[in-house]
Structure formats: C-alpha cells, structure tokens
Amino acid sequence: MSTATVTSKGQVTIPVDVRRALSINTGDRLEFVEIEPGKVLIVAATKSITDLKGRFAKPRQAVSIAEMNEAIGREASRRE
Template sequence: MYITTITSKGQTTIPKEIREKLNLRPGDRISFIVEADGRVYIQPLNVHVEELSGILHQPGREPVSIEEMNAAIEQSGGSL
C-alpha cells in the first residue's frame, strides 16, 4: 500500500514504484475510473511507440483468418 498527500491545489505525487509499474513518464495522461462501490482505479492513457515494437508482423508467424479471430473472441467471452 502506498500513501501520498493531497496539496491545497488538489495535486499529489504518484509514488515512484507505481509510476514505474504503469510506465508513466512526465506529460503522460491518466484516467481515474470510479466504481459503484467507491473503488478508484488509475489507468494510463498514453502508449509509447517503443511499447508497440513487434506487435504487428513477426517473421514466420502464420496469418490468422477473420473466422479464427472471431472464434478466439467468442472463446474468451468477448463480444463483437
């Protein structure tokens, strides 16, 4: 658990360990998600280009058909 203080301007510092875990950098944007039970979640909005490296084409990987993608989504409980 991490504890931080709110300033008179409503600002706070996100602890270093949390910033590192979420890969947050100066200038990044985050959203606060408030659940019905009062829990609050922080979600980074920025994705850095270096994090995208390799997610598209990978040599030797077979292409997947739309049907295979839809089947995988169905299996995971997702919806189209």
C-alpha cells in the same frame, strides 16, 4: 502499498513505484475510472487498449447489444 497526500490545490505526487508499475513518465495522461463507490481505477491513458487484455474477468454469459443498451439506459435514469 504506496500512499500519497493531496495538497490544498488538489495535487498528488504519484509515488515512484506506482509510476514504474504504470510505466508513466512526465507529461503522460492518466484516467480515473470509478469502478464502484469509493473505488477508482487509475489507467495510464498513453497505452493501447490492448494492454488491458487479461485485467478483467470474462463475463459469465454473453450479453446482446440490446441488453447492453437497456442496462445503459437503466443506469443513466438511475443517476438523473
């Protein structure tokens, strides 16, 4: 497992093995996605969305758009 230190300016040098695993180079963009409190997923924003295929488990059951909208609304009100 790789580690890095945050500087006083909030900067982090990404270890070379992590850069290789993400196939990122100088000037590439990263997205930080909070997946739960205290856990963040780092995604190279230079890749296609199709590169994420297979990284997430399929849902146990199908959800309708109405159910998705309802869940989004509940979460938005919870965060306010």
